[in-house]
Amino acid sequence: MNKLGDRYVLLDQLGAGAMGVVWRARDELLHRDVAVKQMLLNDVQPAEAHEAVQRAMREGRIAARLQHPNAIAVYDVVLDNGKPCLVMEFLPSKNLSAILDERGPMPPQEAARIGSLAASALAAAHTAGIVHRDIKPANVLIGRDGLVKITDFGISRALGDVAVTKTGMLAGTPAYLAPELARGADPAPPSDVFSLGATIYAMTEGEPPFGKSTNDLGLLYKVARGETRPPMRSGPLTPLLLRMLANEPSQRPTAAQAAAELKAISEGQVVPATAVIPPRPMTPPSGTAVMGAGPGTQGPRPMPTQPPRTRPPAPQPEYDDYDDYEPEPAPKKSRGLAVAASILAVLLIAGVAYAIIQTQGKKDNSAAGPSTSTSKTTSQTQPPPSTTKDSPTPTSEKPTSETYPSKPTSEAPASKFTKAQVAEFVQRYFAKLPKNSAESIEDWDPESAPTENAEKSYWGDYTKLVLKGNPLVTASDDGTFQVTQAGDLTEAETNKTSRVEFTLKISGKGDKLLILSLKRP
Numbered sequence: 001m002n003k004l005g006d007r008y009v010l011l012d013q014l015g016a017g018a019m020g021v022v023w024r025a026r027d028e029l030l031h032r033d034v035a036v037k038q039m040l041l042n043d044v045q046p047a048e049a050h051e052a053v054q055r056a057m058r059e060g061r062i063a064a065r066l067q068h069p070n071a072i073a074v075y076d077v078v079l080d081n082g083k084p085c086l087v088m089e090f091l092p093s094k095n096l097s098a099i100l101d102e103r104g105p106m107p108p109q110e111a112a113r114i115g116s117l118a119a120s121a122l123a124a125a126h127t128a129g130i131v132h133r134d135i136k137p138a139n140v141l142i143g144r145d146g147l148v149k150i151t152d153f154g155i156s157r158a159l160g161d162v163a164v165t166k167t168g169m170l171a172g173t174p175a176y177l178a179p180e181l182a183r184g185a186d187p188a189p190p191s192d193v194f195s196l197g198a199t200i201y202a203m204t205e206g207e208p209p210f211g212k213s214t215n216d217l218g219l220l221y222k223v224a225r226g227e228t229r230p231p232m233r234s235g236p237l238t239p240l241l242l243r244m245l246a247n248e249p250s251q252r253p254t255a256a257q258a259a260a261e262l263k264a265i266s267e268g269q270v271v272p273a274t275a276v277i278p279p280r281p282m283t284p285p286s287g288t289a290v291m292g293a294g295p296g297t298q299g300p301r302p303m304p305t306q307p308p309r310t311r312p313p314a315p316q317p318e319y320d321d322y323d324d325y326e327p328e329p330a331p332k333k334s335r336g337l338a339v340a341a342s343i344l345a346v347l348l349i350a351g352v353a354y355a356i357i358q359t360q361g362k363k364d365n366s367a368a369g370p371s372t373s374t375s376k377t378t379s380q381t382q383p384p385p386s387t388t389k390d391s392p393t394p395t396s397e398k399p400t401s402e403t404y405p406s407k408p409t410s411e412a413p414a415s416k417f418t419k420a421q422v423a424e425f426v427q428r429y430f431a432k433l434p435k436n437s438a439e440s441i442e443d444w445d446p447e448s449a450p451t452e453n454a455e456k457s458y459w460g461d462y463t464k465l466v467l468k469g470n471p472l473v474t475a476s477d478d479g480t481f482q483v484t485q486a487g488d489l490t491e492a493e494t495n496k497t498s499r500v501e502f503t504l505k506i507s508g509k510g511d512k513l514l515i516l517s518l519k520r521p
Contacts, residue, residue: 004085005078008036015095024090027075034075035090037152039083049082056084063153066128070121072141072151091149096199097137104206108235109266111203114140116262117148119196123255125153126189133187135195136176137202174220175208179247182224190249193258197244200262204234209245230431236265238424242431270420415481415508419473422481422506425513426471430485430502434459445507445514458520464490468499480516481506489521 002010007029014022020039027034039056060077063086067073076087096114100106118140125132132139132153139152174182176198178191185191201209209228210219226247231238240261246252253261264271425443432440437455444450465487472484483504490497503519 004036004080005076005087008034008078008087010036025087027087033090035072035088037086037088038080039085053079053082053084056086060084060086062130066125066130066153068121068124070117070149071125071153072149074153088151089149091141091143091147093141093143093147093149095138096140096142096203099142100137100202100206105233106203108204108237109268111200111234112237112262112266114142114148114203115196115200116259116266118150118199119193119255119259119262121150122189122192122196123259126192126255131187131189132192132195133181135192135199137199140199174216174223175210175212176202177220177223178249179223179226180249182220188249189255190252193244193252193255194246194249196255196258197241197252200237201231201234201241201245204237205231206233230428230436232428236271236424237262238428238431240265240271415475415479417481417508417513419475419481422473422483422508422513423471425506426473426483426485426504427467429515430465430467430487433465434462443513443515445516448516461492462489463492463495464488464497479507479509481508 004010004025008025008027010023010025011033012024014024014035016022020037023036023038025034025036026032057077057079060074064074064077072091073089074086075089078085078087118135122132122135130153132150134152135150139150141149141151143149176195178194181187181191198209209231210222211229228245231241234241240253240258243251243253244258261271429440429443432443437459438452441449441452441455468486468488474482476482483506485502485504487500487502488497489500498521500521505516505518507514507516
């Protein structure tokens with residue numbers, strides 16, 4: 001019978017992974033079952049082993065300070081043949097990864113409940129100065145009564161710096177790793193928030209935000225570039241997930257903020273949505289393939305062959321009165337022809353309309369006889385259509401170069417969709433932009449949709465779109481919706497950010513919402 005520290009008797013193996021083997025053990029001193037994790041130091045050089053052991057012992061003692069109902073408690077740290085072992089709370093449970101493999105994706109509210117409890121444990125850990133650094137479904141335990149607990153506090157941070165293979169790659173999958181860690185930054189609370197967001201994403205979408213891949217090198221490259229896919233089946237969780245998965249750590253909520261919003265969503269409450277769209281990441285230089293290994297390495301570090309080309313982030317503008325603000329579009333040579341064509345089209349239509357009015361007036365005069373006055377002719381002329389009260393007021397009288405025509409609609413009953421559903425649809429659409437412009441065309445009515453080349457050409461000029469406030473939705477009697485959405489748009493060429501406004505016409509007549517027209521800067 002194997003006994004650790006003269007008090008822990010190993011009973012049966014519960015699981016094994018890249019960092020260690022987990023046993024159910026019996027604490028003979030306190031007469032209770034515990035979980036013992038024997039940490040592995042495979043492929044670690046002898047010179048590094050001593051440092052790894054000392055770090056594991058230190059981090060284990062730090063993790064023991066964390067006492068939270070949704071975190072597996074660390075009771076003790078002992079050595080077994082020179083290898084560190086963490087003695088932890090034993091919870092009869094399944095990890096979330098196994099549950100997702102069995103059941104598949106879960107409803108957003110259930111994912112929000114589990115996520116809120118995990119986030120509250122992370123918030124307590126961050127307050128205590130502890131960064132988990134390895135949040136993923138396998139480290140979230142679900143008890144038989146639905147109890148949620150995060151495990152492995154203190155383990156990944158203790159061994160993550162040295163637990164590498166002979167090729168220099170990190171052990172385990174980077175599917176839930178924050179982009180800044182893949183680019184070489186030190187672990188911090190925002191990186192835990194990203195990993196938790198990726199875990200919740202997997203609960204509702206069925207796979208991590210970077211996708212499933214057996215090629216760790218290719219997956220790590222996508223992580224470093226921040227190539228996440230916008231959630232499509234997460235419902236009310238979507239706005240929060242976009243913020244938690246933001247490429248910039250400063251744009252993510254804290255763990256405490258995420259816990260509060262997740263709890264509200266799990267209880268069916270409406271949470272004000274503020275979508276943060278991750279900026280298009282910089283393409284790493286060639287040679288960014290293998291991370292450095294060895295003591296002192298803080299996670300994966302890229303090895304560039306030349307200095308990366310970076311630009312300082314543009315400061316976000318502040319506006320005292322948004323109603324008085326008029327965006328100043330940057331000059332773009334490629335759009336000069338489009339503007340000229342638009343002006344010519346307007347003049348041509350005006351000329352045709354004038355000719356029709358004159359012809360109609362002459363016919364009316366000849367039919368009425370000599371006694372018909374000029375004023376009568378004027379009264380019979382139809383005035384140009386005016387803007388309806390449901391149409392959003394334009395913020396600028398400047399010609400717009402990118403306006404798609406609205407699809408003609410016939411009279412029909414009011415839409416079965418609510419304004420809240422329309423607002424969520426619009427936010428999901430903009431979440432794909434500017435990065436996934438080709439995918440965004442799927443949200444258009446086929447008869448009104450722009451071409452893929454046109455969308456790529458337009459959105460390729462921008463690097464980031466940050467929505468500001470909730471969409472303003474107005475329902476029309478014909479079953480359509482007029483939607484106005486403000487946002488900050490950053491240009492790729494100048495890195496200049498401008499406040500802009502989008503106006504959409506949404507069809508709510510069929511089985512799903514579709515975009516009929518879009519007026520944009």
